[in-house]
Amino acid sequence: MTEHAMTERSEVSAAQLPDLVAARLTDGYRMALVAGHEDDERLRVVYVLVRPVDDRRVELVLGVPKGNPVIPSLAALDYATGRFERELHDLYGIVPEGHPLPARLVRHAHWPRGWYPMRRDAGAPPPFEPDVGSFPFLQVEGQGVYEIPVGPVHAGLIEPGHFRFSVVGETILRMKARLWFVHRGAEKLFEGRDIHDGIALAERISGDTAVGHATAYATAVEAALGIDVPTTDRLVRALLLELERMHNHVADLGALANDVGYGIAHTHAQRIRETLLRLNRRTTGHRLIRGGISIGGARLIELPDPDLVTALARDVAELVEISLSNSTVLDRFTGTAVLPTQAAHELGTLGYVARASGLDQDARRDHPGVDLDALDVVLEPGGDVLARYLVRAREVQVSARLVASIVHTLAGNPGSGSRTTARGAGTGLGLVEGWRGTIAHRVEIASGGRLSRVKVVDPSYFNWPALPVALAGTIVPDFPLANKSFNQSYAGNDL
């Protein structure tokens, strides 16, 4: 395996861009991220395309004059790119020309016009203005159609998001989600930090994905500075990713059963999760696995006991069997909120959402950080709640096997935890399969080891638009179940 996957980088003009991107997309690439930048004399947009089959990565760099910040919109070529362009507009004031839906995305309507927080001269946030533009909810009209607004504050301990349902009787005609209530300016917070301080911030992008984001960030920094990471430390990172996958999957397997009133499965899932969290604390000193990863390495306090992990995976398998042998639970899961394969592909979905709709993709295999022999990519064709449940249930088993195999390979070595002293400048990309899906970080480091720009893309950014698609024809009381089966990050999406 190559130490760092090679990235082709080329400067393109606005006229060339659409054709170049279109050619790559038909060639099996997907748009992994689009990032805006501000240089001294110009704005710059970087389009990163990656091809899963052979881990090829292409960066197209488009210069944008500050006086007339206009780029050609690629929304017609790729749905996700269209949303990245709206984000660029909100944060950098770069206008995508010809965009079919040029509405605000990140910044809600009460933010003043003409204020772009990622620009260098943005300054402190200005006071809010009246919400003039509001949010373009499409009014569905017709006899018996009514709207149900839900959130942004919810009854459970979950993150904020507003959902507006247009409903006839109990059947959902259309659902629109309004997010970015927890936009904290995470990308801006990275700017000017020392590369080592970025780890703590990355671990906090989405609290349940500490390892995923920290690993993606560290990988991107290491690619930028050409740092070699020892194989043992790569294995330790892979191990932590699997521990994170396990505790999150287990929690949701129980929560899905709880959402259909099968509380006993939830209680036992909580018991298993708690055991895993305590194992995490013994392994890394933190229940949600913070602090194990550093730039240049990774280190554990002690290796996890593979027998305990295997035993817990057996418990999970039994729990899944008990849950699905309840005919009501099975009935509630089956055929609920179907995301068709075609839609999943066109929206660019990632992770278990994509795999449960039959899309064969997994960054552990497609963009490997280390070779994993015990890896199986779990696929289900159904696209319904049951498919997503089954994918995650089986991924727990794969994760447990990976943990056992990695602990065996490490043979008592808890990682070197080497910490780089490199202080160069550079640009790098990190792609890591977090538990929700492929996380992408792209970092630019100025001389002196200071971060000048970090672009973060959580898989939730790609997966959120899939939820309304899957909801068409679903009934209102099944929404919480459908939403939980996607379980996307609000914080990771909103940044």
Place this chain on the structure above:
Amino acid sequence: MSGSEAGVNLPALTVALSQVVVLVVLSPLVIGLMRTVRARLEGRVGGGLGQPFRDVRKLLAKEPIRAKGTSWLSVAGPLVLMASSLVVCALMPLLGTVTFDRMPDDLFVVVSVLLLGTVAVALVGLDAGTAFGGMGSSRHMTIAALVEPTVLLAVYALSIPVGSSVLSRIVAARLEDPTSVFSPVSLLALLALAIAVVAETGRLPVDNPATHLELTMVHEAMVLESSGRDLAWLELGSWLRLGALLGLLATLLAPWGVVTEVSAPGLLLAALALSVKLTVAATLLATVEVFVAKVRLFRVPELLAGSFVLAFLAVTASYLVAPG
């Protein structure tokens, strides 16, 4: 609730009042017991038997906060539910079969009074004008519309052999001839009634009383906007309905202990018997709830249609086996 021309019907009043007192004490305990049984079976500790009492005491001490634009319905609704539940408790032959002459515990009277409470809660849900409340009320009325015929039909089937739709006569007849409890008619009707009671009181698999997900709620959605004393009446009123309906079911299945003539030791014994019956019924219901999940909302009519069919069969069978 006045008595006959001769003055106050003292025995009936005694029975009615003791039933109200006993159920006001027992119903929160039944809820506490059900929650505790469920918690223990799931490996949790739970809040304990007395938690519903503590909740109601807390709520009663709080002033209600009512949403802007709500009408007198939000004030009256909880009181109507509470009052209707108390009337149901007074009417049902749970401790004794001694009844008022002018207001007997006729099947149709009891169902009407229950429906009064049902409508009151539904109006409370609608009054604040929120989407959740309206959704809950709409679901609640849909379920009520399917439940009431089943309750009527099931008890009607039981009334045919007795020749009267007065509940206390049915219970009295069962006391005289305990074998009638286990006739096919009786068992079919009781099964239908049990399903209807589960639906009416918002238990699994029809409604999940423990959920926090507004979009899936039925009963809880209607009381989301209520607080303080209003909520206390709504909670206690619903618990009393559950207590009374479970009590009726248990009494029809095991009529022993119910007195036919009023005496202090008799009533005490009857109260004790009712506690035992409710404990068994609540434990059973809570145990079943651990093993079932909530059915999809559109499957609820199928379930209730099934219980209606059972009740219908019971009626048919009662005519077939009826002597003469």
